[in-house]
Amino acid sequence: MKKIEHDCILIKKTFLNQDNILLTFQSQIISDTAQPGQFVAIKGPAFLRRPFGIAQVDRSSGTFSLGIRKKAAGTAAFFNTKISDNYSVLGPLGHGFELDGLETLFIIGGGTGIYPLLFLLETAREKGITTYIATGFRSSTDVLLAEEMNRLADGFCLATEDGSTGIKGFAQNALEKLWLDFCNNYRRDFDNSKSDDDKDLVEHSFEKSKTALFCCGPHPMMQKAAMWAKQIGLQCQVSLEERMACGIGICRTCAVAVKREPDAEVIKTDAGAIKNEIDTVVVRQEPEFDYDRCCVEGPVFPAEVVEW
Amino acid sequence: MVDLSVKVADLTLKNPIIAASGTFGFGQEMAEFFDISALGAISTKGFTRLPRKGNPAPRVAECDCGMLNAVGLQNPGLEVVLQKELPFMRSANATIIANIAGDTAEDYIYITERLAQENIAAIELNFSCPNVKEGCITFGSDPQIIESLTAECVKRSPHPIWVKLTPNVTSISDMAKAAEQGGATAVSLINTLLGMIIDIETRRPILHNNTGGYSGPAVKPVALRMISEVYNSVSIPIVGLGGISSAEDVAAFMIAGASAIQIGTGLLVEPSLPWKILAELPELCRKLKVDRISELTGTLELWT
Numbered sequence: 344m345k346k347i348e349h350d351c352i353l354i355k356k357t358f359l360n361q362d363n364i365l366l367t368f369q370s371q372i373i374s375d376t377a378q379p380g381q382f383v384a385i386k387g388p389a390f391l392r393r394p395f396g397i398a399q400v401d402r403s404s405g406t407f408s409l410g411i412r413k414k415a416a417g418t419a420a421f422f423n424t425k426i427s428d429n430y431s432v433l434g435p436l437g438h439g440f441e442l443d444g445l446e447t448l449f450i451i452g453g454g455t456g457i458y459p460l461l462f463l464l465e466t467a468r469e470k471g472i473t474t475y476i477a478t479g480f481r482s483s484t485d486v487l488l489a490e491e492m493n494r495l496a497d498g499f500c501l502a503t504e505d506g507s508t509g510i511k512g513f514a515q516n517a518l519e520k521l522w523l524d525f526c527n528n529y530r531r532d533f534d535n536s537k538s539d540d541d542k543d544l545v546e547h548s549f550e551k552s553k554t555a556l557f558c559c560g561p562h563p564m565m566q567k568a569a570m571w572a573k574q575i576g577l578q579c580q581v582s583l584e585e586r587m588a589c590g591i592g593i594c595r596t597c598a599v600a601v602k603r604e605p606d607a608e609v610i611k612t613d614a615g616a617i618k619n620e621i622d623t624v625v626v627r628q629e630p631e632f633d634y635d636r637c638c639v640e641g642p643v644f645p646a647e648v649v650e651w
Numbered sequence: 652m653v654d655l656s657v658k659v660a661d662l663t664l665k666n667p668i669i670a671a672s673g674t675f676g677f678g679q680e681m682a683e684f685f686d687i688s689a690l691g692a693i694s695t696k697g698f699t700r701l702p703r704k705g706n707p708a709p710r711v712a713e714c715d716c717g718m719l720n721a722v723g724l725q726n727p728g729l730e731v732v733l734q735k736e737l738p739f740m741r742s743a744n745a746t747i748i749a750n751i752a753g754d755t756a757e758d759y760i761y762i763t764e765r766l767a768q769e770n771i772a773a774i775e776l777n778f779s780c781p782n783v784k785e786g787c788i789t790f791g792s793d794p795q796i797i798e799s800l801t802a803e804c805v806k807r808s809p810h811p812i813w814v815k816l817t818p819n820v821t822s823i824s825d826m827a828k829a830a831e832q833g834g835a836t837a838v839s840l841i842n843t844l845l846g847m848i849i850d851i852e853t854r855r856p857i858l859h860n861n862t863g864g865y866s867g868p869a870v871k872p873v874a875l876r877m878i879s880e881v882y883n884s885v886s887i888p889i890v891g892l893g894g895i896s897s898a899e900d901v902a903a904f905m906i907a908g909a910s911a912i913q914i915g916t917g918l919l920v921e922p923s924l925p926w927k928i929l930a931e932l933p934e935l936c937r938k939l940k941v942d943r944i945s946e947l948t949g950t951l952e953l954w955t
């Protein structure tokens with residue numbers, strides 16, 4: 344039987360700024376088994392556990408780190424933690440990013456979504472996947488982890504809304520810039536002599552099946568990025584957040600609306616069982632989509648199944 | 652050796668700890684991490700005749716010492732339960748309590764009939780889910796419906812019928828009496844208390860369903876009071892629940908009148924809780940000077 348509940352000692356605490364902190368915990372099992380995009384649920388003083396994406400793992404020292412932004416009392420409590428305090432942690436939980444078969448990865452991150460991207464970048468690097476990452480912040484004073492992103496990614500573009508650092512605009516603008524540069528470079532490398540339209544050329548030559556966009560951040564940012572990916576024909580995975588109670592799939596509170604082909608087998612058996620009694624069955628109005636569990640089927644979903 | 656076995660009417664359970672409905676799924680997820688056969692029993696997620704998709708998110712809102720939920724009975728429906736979920740639970744040697752719900756009296760009767768041949772320990776009629784619009788709670792607050800619908804199900808079932816009661820009524824004793832009149836084998840109480848949490852900035856309830864069911868340690872005093880009251884009003888056994896999170900809580904619920912207990916929200920926060928409590932019960936029984944845990948049931952001495 345697998346172990347799900349771990350007692351983890353806090354071994355390091357790094358303030359990134361007043362409202363953002365990186366906590367490092369000891370747990371060989373979690374660091375050994377975690378995949379990028381997975382999360383843990385940690386018990387603080389609040390009644391329910393709090394879910395956080397796994398931001399870093401160090402398998403040699405058996406540690407993992409969480410990046411936490413202060414939102415309200417539950418997250419604020421983690422800022423007053425003491426080194427060598429013991430925490431009950433469930434994890435690693437959920438279904439992370441699917442990297443198999445990919446050679447080139449575009450990544451967009453914002454808000455607390457940037458933390459798990461560290462782990463993603465490190466894993467992609469180990470697997471020899473080329474990475475381009477775009478992040479967006481309000482202003483230069485809000486910028487987090489820029490050095491780390493720059494170091495870990497093959498291409499990095501930072502945007503601030505006020506233009507105080509990086510390009511002026513949103514993460515989406517940074518993403519589109521990375522893409523354009525990529526396409527231009529690609530064209531140059533591919534064939535200098537050809538002068539066809541960029542888009543056309545790229546569209547027809549490089550292998551889109553080995554390229555993807557991964558998104559982790561605020562809902563509107565991911566929705567926009569996913570639509571953009573669809574337009575240019577890139578596969579896309581998004582990491583969603585939903586309020587959770589258990590984190591392990593047993594309560595069904597963390598519902599994410601997903602498009603789904605009707606499950607043919609189930610419907611057939613239902614029809615068989617009720618065919619003689621159809622008159623007594625009250626047929627309820629049910630939504631056309633299904634609800635998956637953010638904590639089990641997610642938090643990372645293929646963008647095309649998400650009912651935005 | 653302390654004897655942890657208990658009886659709920661004729662049904663013997665190896666210990667008084669039952670996983671509550673809606674907080675254990677159909678056991679599959681938990682079986683990856685824990686020995687689910689070690690529990691006294693498992694009450695399944697409430698299931699309906701046809702699959703239900705449930706409510707839009709958010710479905711959970713944290714509050715003081717507990718939470719509100721508005722899952723809205725999301726479940727795969729009777730057929731999938733019969734073909735997949737119950738066989739899995741049996742293969743894991745779990746003792747099964749089938750928690751069932753419906754929109755209409757016919758739904759309850761139909762499911763009860765379809766469960767007749769199944770190898771289960773009991774049926775728990777959920778007359779008390781506060782998060783769906785039809786059925787359930789409207790049945791659970793009308794003693795006449797409780798009595799007649801319980802009687803219909805009892806008539807058609809070889810299995811013990813437990814009636815799960817909602818606390819959202821003026822007199823829970825009247826509801827328990829109605830279940831007893833209808834021939835129920837036992838009553839289980841309490842389900843969740845209807846509540847609301849408000850986000851003052853958006854001026855909206857947190858839950859998309861607006862209201863939800865309050866559970867967790869905060870509701871424990873309400874549950875204990877109701878169990879004590881019901882114990883003095885009916886002679887059928889009581890399965891007690893509502894906020895249990897320690898071995899001491901188990902003892903208090905049994906002293907108040909419960910023959911067995913269920914753990915819900917407590918295990919959502921700490922999945923190992925039922926097994927942890929199970930391991931602590933023998934020591935607690937020794938401390939309370941009972942050889943058999945069942946001796947605790949109904950030993951409460953009210954002040955006069």
Ligand SMILES: Cc1cc2nc3c(=O)[nH]c(=O)nc-3n(C[C@H](O)[C@H](O)[C@H](O)COP(=O)(O)OP(=O)(O)OC[C@H]3O[C@@H](n4cnc5c(N)ncnc54)[C@H](O)[C@@H]3O)c2cc1C
Pocket residue numbers: 382389391392393394395396397409410411412413414415416417418419455456458459583584585586587642712713
């Ligand atoms: C899979 C997943 C990964 C996450 N990763 C990170 C991360 O790496 N870093 C980080 O800082 N934050 C992350 N979050 C968000 C983080 O869980 C919330 O900010 C936190 O729960 C807020 O708690 P609070 O007590 O401060 O806020 P409150 O608003 O007081 O919390 C009240 C309740 O709502 C829940 N809640 C509030 N906001 C969210 C939210 N955005 N998502 C889910 N539940 C919420 C809380 O868990 C709690 O149950 C993640 C959320 C999920 C679901």
Ligand SMILES: Cc1cc2nc3c(=O)[nH]c(=O)nc-3n(C[C@H](O)[C@H](O)[C@H](O)COP(=O)(O)O)c2cc1C
Pocket residue numbers: 594595596671672673674696697698720722724750777780815841842843865866867868870892893894895913914915916917
């Ligand atoms: C997420 C959730 C889902 C629930 N679903 C059901 C259900 O399907 N059927 C039912 O009879 N009770 C359901 N309940 C109620 C519990 O079984 C229990 O009666 C209640 O939560 C009080 O106990 P607790 O405080 O130990 O959780 C649910 C409770 C929660 C928290």
Ligand code: FES
Pocket residue numbers: 586587588589590591592593594595596597636637638639
């Ligand atoms: S949080 Fe309980 S099922 Fe996802």
